[in-house]
Amino acid sequence: MSELPPPRMVEAFEHAAGSIAVNVPGGATGWKGVLLNIHVAPAASYEMEELQEARCVAGRGIEGDRYFHGTGTYSPKPDTREVTLIEQEALDALNRNDPPLQGGKIQLSPGDHRRNLTVRGVPLNHLVGRRFRVGEVILRGGRLNFPCKYLEELLGMPVYLPLYNRSGLNCGIERGGLIRPGDAIEMMD
């Protein structure tokens, strides 16, 4: 196997989306959320594994994750993918087939959606161009996450359309540190 290139990350506020959003005011404030689950995958296509504690490294990612190591499916393409988040509320909506875009409800558990952090009470779609903290770690929202056909294939479930516009957030890490399920999530600015 050839050596993999080191991961090439785009700093969140330099991303095509984040760089615009950072200069546009607005979005929800005053909310307080919680980190429910942490998942990483050791390499592309591997099942996600749950962690009770994870180290976030600024400019790089979550230790042990495929995008930290540069072994992810999309690693060759420079982007903001140090940490990805998804709302538990989006998974709840899929599980009640809401809106009814597909045959029936889809049960997508935190270990299956392939985003790193499952969070509750965090309006992720408002956080592009914003700074927020997860426990002691500070994240920067770089762009909205986008569902991919690859995920559908891996799961064998029709999740592409149902996840559209609620697929989560891709972030950069401004300040690294340890995170654990139960950590509070809050706006910084």
Add this chain to the structure above:
Amino acid sequence: MTARIIMKLRVESIRASTPEVAHIGLVHPLRPELPEWTPGAHVDFRLPDGKIRQYSLCGDPSDRSRYEVAIKREDQGRGGSKWVHENLALGTIAHVSAPRNNFPLAPGATRHVFVAGGIGITPFVAMARALAAEDRDFTLHLCARSAEDAPLIGLLREICGEQLHCWFSSEGRRFDPRVLGGPSEGTHIYSCGPERLVGSLQAALDLAGWPSEQIHIERFAATLDENFKPEPFEALIESTGQTLHVPADRSLLDVLREHGFTLSSSCEIGVCGSCECGYRDGVVLHRDSSLPLSKRQDRMMPCVSRARVHLTLAL
């Protein structure tokens, strides 16, 4: 070709089916159910050095709790089976993909004839089990040195009963493709085993006039073509207009990978079908043994197949 999840499965049972064949049962340490599969499917084993090897599932497709594979130790092989035999034991973890089926039962067939050589029996165990359960018409020819060297023979006798025909060379019984007779509508012939068996079977069936749609062959290794001389060519990426140069000593898959195109891939010898991709124009030199003839006009396997001078890829 679809992406497949890779799981860390635990070896739940392991026993010697023959002196050279390990029959291995695998379960998921956390999930009660494994991804579904159909008879003829295989899984990929990912070895620590990055190598990937395919093994047919030989268990019961209706039992979602476990996968079974039977792996023959091939000391002269490419190292995969040797690793399995030396490293897998009860309780160890193997990195295994979700199943894929490149060798399914033909849906319209009314009669199925299987010809297996040695460890090539593995895909037919599940096929025979499924057909026997539905009381469908099938015959299984098993070629091996002796009963002691025939993998899974006890299980096969149980599943197949009278439908199992053993050809043991130690008893002077050698399989002759002529026993299959001439073409017969609704009958499909499947073969898996060493090249000398499937090659001679294919030749005999061609000679007897069997239509290629009724013959299904799964090979252990890519077709040998020692005389093939790779030439450099240019590949145009349709979506971006980018032109990539593929030197004589590198594969198209390799060059695509270097330029950030992440096609899934597995065996990289043209047998597994993982890296299949579409092309628009150009003369493609198909060198795989996975794509059916009917798909070769616009699909190719970039791990081994090349092009004459130029081609346009539907990427």
